[in-house]
Amino acid sequence: xxxxxxxxxxxxxxxxxxxxxxxxxxxxxxxxxxxxxxxxxxxxxxxxxxxxxxxxxxxxxxxxxxxxxxxxxxxxxxxxxxxxx
Ligand SMILES: [Zn+2]
Numbered sequence: 001x002x003x004x005x006x007x008x009x010x011x012x013x014x015x016x017x018x019x020x021x022x023x024x025x026x027x028x029x030x031x032x033x034x035x036x037x038x039x040x041x042x043x044x045x046x047x048x049x050x051x052x053x054x055x056x057x058x059x060x061x062x063x064x065x066x067x068x069x070x071x072x073x074x075x076x077x078x079x080x081x082x083x084x085x
Contacts, residue, residue, distance in 0.1 A: 001043070003081040009041040010072060019054030019063055022076050031070065038069035040076075 001009075014020070022040070031048035038049065049067040056063055071082040 001041070001082075003083045006041055006071070006075070006082055010075060013040045013042075014054075017054060017063060018056045018058060020057050022052050022054045022066065022068065022072075024068075024073065025051045025053060034067055036067060038072060039066045040068045040072040043069050043071065 014022075028051040031050050033047070034049040035046040036049070037044045048070050050070075050073055052066040052068045053062050053064040054066060055061075068076075074080040075082070
């Protein structure tokens with residue numbers, strides 16, 4: 001997946017879920033191994049996932065149970081894209 005496609009998927013995820021932010025759960029800061037796809041970029045490769053929640057400013061509610069890969073975390077937290085040019 002290239003960066004353009006990656007960004008598109010992440011933006012799509014935020015839009016579909018209606019969330020403004022995504023955060024790693026404070027009580028589960030360590031990643032776990034999963035064979036499930038990343039909820040955010042839909043990456044299907046098995047690998048580390050972080051348990052995350054998101055804030056929906058419209059409903060003013062926290063939405064939970066997202067499993068998010070390292071690439072998405074790097075992008076959302078540090079604005080670092082997965083493919084290095
Ligand atoms: Zn991802």
